Amino acid sequence: MIYTKILGTGSYVPSHVVTNTDLEKIVETSDAWIRSRTGIESRRISVDEQTSDLAYEAAIRAIEDAQIDPETIDLLIVATVTADHPFPGVSQMLQRRLNLKPLTAFDINAACTGFVYALNIADKMIMSGAFHRALIIGAETLSKITDFEDRNTCVLFADGAGAMVLGTSEVPQIKQVVTYAKGDLEHLLLMDGYPLKKDLKTPDFKLPFIQMQGAEVFKFASSVLPTVVNELLEKSGHTLEDIDLIVAHQANLRIIDKASRILKFPLEKMYTNIDRYGNTSAASVPLAIDEAIREGKLKKGDLFITVAFGAGLTWGGAIIEY
Ligand SMILES: CC(C)(COP(=O)(O)OP(=O)(O)OC[C@H]1O[C@@H](n2cnc3c(N)ncnc32)[C@H](O)[C@@H]1OP(=O)(O)O)[C@@H](O)C(=O)NCCC(=O)NCCS
Numbered sequence: 001m002i003y004t005k006i007l008g009t010g011s012y013v014p015s016h017v018v019t020n021t022d023l024e025k026i027v028e029t030s031d032a033w034i035r036s037r038t039g040i041e042s043r044r045i046s047v048d049e050q051t052s053d054l055a056y057e058a059a060i061r062a063i064e065d066a067q068i069d070p071e072t073i074d075l076l077i078v079a080t081v082t083a084d085h086p087f088p089g090v091s092q093m094l095q096r097r098l099n100l101k102p103l104t105a106f107d108i109n110a111a112c113t114g115f116v117y118a119l120n121i122a123d124k125m126i127m128s129g130a131f132h133r134a135l136i137i138g139a140e141t142l143s144k145i146t147d148f149e150d151r152n153t154c155v156l157f158a159d160g161a162g163a164m165v166l167g168t169s170e171v172p173q174i175k176q177v178v179t180y181a182k183g184d185l186e187h188l189l190l191m192d193g194y195p196l197k198k199d200l201k202t203p204d205f206k207l208p209f210i211q212m213q214g215a216e217v218f219k220f221a222s223s224v225l226p227t228v229v230n231e232l233l234e235k236s237g238h239t240l241e242d243i244d245l246i247v248a249h250q251a252n253l254r255i256i257d258k259a260s261r262i263l264k265f266p267l268e269k270m271y272t273n274i275d276r277y278g279n280t281s282a283a284s285v286p287l288a289i290d291e292a293i294r295e296g297k298l299k300k301g302d303l304f305i306t307v308a309f310g311a312g313l314t315w316g317g318a319i320i321e322y
């Protein structure tokens with residue numbers, strides 16, 4: 001039996017810091033409101049780097065960390081809702097920039113759950129024996145699709161990238177991965193696309209932005225996070241006592257805090273970096289995992305759970321021995 005393990009991780013954020021005080025000058029909000037309602041203090045916004053640039057930098061760091069020959073990568077998946085272009089995909093652009101051999105490379109869209117979907121797909125493709133080494137990336141420039149006149153969303157979303165190299169293992173280090181989607185609540189978090197062209201005429205077209213019913217999304221997120229943790233524990237035969245760290249999607253500190261109380265799991269073992277980065281959608285989980293490793297909060301041999309949720313609505317998670 002072939003299993004999958006993490007060989008290396010990397011992450012990258014743009015250098016431009018936008019603080020809550022900066023946003024006070026743009027929309028009717030306050031540093032105090034944003035901190036207390038979300039836990040966010042600042043975020044990174046890309047000035048001149050596209051999603052592929054952020055993804056490239058994160059990928060380089062993950063490959064270096066894995067200490068592998070990039071030639072051995074045979075699968076590349078990029079999770080994003082903010083690709084540079086509708087086509088080609090960021091994954092195909094990276095094949096060239098990273099000088100990889102021709103390989104299976106594709107983008108996926110599962111919004112903020114995108115990285116966990118990429119992990120699930122790569123895990124199963126490696127376990128099938130058809131692929132041996134995968135580079136999976138979550139990368140976003142959400143600032144492109146954020147309306148900076150909408151205080152409900154512009155204080156939350158930001159830019160970043162995280163990457164992971166996966167390889168084969170004789171023991172199951174990625175123990176369980178689950179992914180779900182349920183479309184009946186799709187209206188809670190969405191972005192309009194291109195309009196259809198009735199009569200073959202180009203209609204007036206206003207740039208679309210993220211639209212969100214925050215309070216409803218909050219309810220969904222805070223109930224799904226502990227549910228996924230319990231499902232992963234049950235499926236893997238572990239208990240919460242075995243878990244060294246939970247790395248949840250960084251959407252709102254209150255969602256993480258609520259999950260910690262529901263699960264009766266110590267808040268200090270729930271990793272957070274939302275204060276510095278806000279919600280970076282598909283980049284959030286791999287960025288948090290990479291930082292947890294760099295900060296020594298996740299060590300070799302530790303057992304951790306990651307959980308993500310987002311538009312779709314989508315959700316999922318994984319239990320992994322690092
Ligand atoms: C968006 C979110 C922070 C709002 O916090 P909340 O406590 O639910 O606030 P509400 O939406 O109930 O709004 C409360 C008030 O604050 C106001 N408000 C919203 N954004 C504000 C801002 N940036 N600054 C100041 N006031 C704001 C609202 O207009 C509302 O005012 P009203 O009572 O006069 O109508 C919260 O709902 C949330 O985090 N939801 C989940 C979002 C998420 O995770 N999305 C991505 C999922 S991947």
